[in-house]
Amino acid sequence: MRIVVPVKHVPDIHSERKFTEQGRVSRGAQDGTLNELDENAIESALRLVESFGPDVREAHEVIVLTIGPDESDGAIRKAYQLGADRGIRVTDPALAGSDVFGTAHAVAGAIRKIHAGGPVDLVITGMAALDGLGSVIPSLLAAELDLPQLTLATKFEVEDGVATVTRELDGVTEVLTAALPAVVSVTDHVNTPRYPNFKLIMAARTKDITVWDLAEIGVDASRVGDPGARAIVTKSQPRPPRTLTELHIDKGEGGRALAEYLINNDLV
Template identity: 60%
Template structure:
C-alpha cells in the first residue's frame, strides 16, 4: 500500500499574523505544521501499519511551500513518514485553493508514475484559511471518489469505509481505492515521536520538485492563475482599555452601568 499525506505550513495561531502584498507573511520562526494535518499523518500511518503488506507499504508526505516549510516534513518524519517531497517554485507563489490543488494533483500523478498511489489523506482544514475545500477539489482533479471529515476509518481489501458525524446524524460511507480521504480532529490522537525517529528526521532527505517537474503551466497556478485575491487587509484593532472597579459594595451597580452604556443589555 502506498499513501500520500498532504501537509501545510501555517503561521502559528498565537503569533501576530499579518499580510504583505496581499499574502500571509510566513515567518519560519512563527510557523509550524498545520495541527489538523497531524491527524492525517496518524491516519495514514495506521492504515499502512495494518495493511497485509505492511513491510513494503509506505507513506509519502507532500507539501506545496517554500524552503522554510521543510520543518513540516521534518515533523512528519519524526512521526514515522517514510518520504517527504516539497513542491517549490516562484511560479507557485500566491496560489489560491485551485492553484494549490493543481500542484498537489500533479505531484500525486507523478508519484503514481513511479508506483500506484492507493490513497491521499488530508486534514479537515488548514488553520490559516479554514477553507476545507482542497480535499473535494483534489478528488475532482484526480477523478477519484472522496470520503471527507471522517471520524473513523477502516480498510477492507480495496474498499475504504468511514464514519462521519454531523449534528445528530452518523453516516457510514464507503468507496473503492484509489480515493481522497480527509479526517477530522476526532479521528485519532496523533502519536508522540520517539527518540530514534527524531534523530533520523534531522538528516532524512527532503526531495524538491518544481513546476517544470510537474509539467505545470505557470498561467494556471500562482498569482497569475488565481481565481481569488486579497482586496484589503488591516491590522487587528487594539483591545479597549480594561476598566477596573474597586468593589466597595458598588461593583454590581458599576457593572450594570457599563453594560447599559455599551448597549450590551
C-alpha cells in the same frame, strides 16, 4: 498500500501574523510549523499501514507532500519525526500568489507524478490549514483527480479495498464508504497523534526530501500563482487589539453590574 498525505507548513498560530503589501502572509516573518490538523492525517495513514503488521510495514508507504517554499521542509521533517517514510516538496517561483485552485492543482499534479511511479491508494488530508482555513483543498483534490471524497471523518477505517468514514453533522451521524483510491479528510477527533520518538527525531534531521518544480510535475505555470488565482486578497490588516471597555471592581454588586451590562447590551 501507498498513502499520500498533503501537509501544509503554516505560521505558528501563537505568533503574530504579518502581511506583505500585496496582502500575502509574510512567511519568513515568523516561525513556521506543520499544520497541527495535518498531524491527524499523518496519524491516520501510519495507523493504517501499521495495521497490516510489523513484518510487512516496509511494503507500505506513507508519503508526505507539501507545496511551499524552502522553509516548508520543516513540516516534512516533523512528519518524518512521526514516522512518515518519504517527503516531497514542490517549490517554484511561479507558485507565489497561488489561491486554493492553484494550490490544489499543484498538489494534484504531484500526486499524479507519484502515482506514475507506483499506484497511490489513498490521499489523506487534514480538515483545514490553520492559516488559510479554506477547508476546500480536499474537495478540489478529489475533483482534480476524479476520485471519490470522504470529508471531515471523525472515524476512519479501510477494509478489503473500501474506505469507511463516520461524519458528525449537526444532529446527524453519517457513515459513508468509497472504493479505493479515494480522498479522505480527517478531523481532529479521528485520533490522537503520537509523540515522535528519539530515534525518529534524530533520523529526521538528515533524511532526504525530494524537491520538484512545476515542470517536473507537469503543471503549467499559468494555472498557479498570480496568473491562475481566481481570488485575490485586496486588503488585509491585523485585528485591532482588544480594548477593555468597562472595569467593575466587585464590592458585592458585581452580579447586578454584570446582569445590567448584559441587559443593556442586548446580550440576554
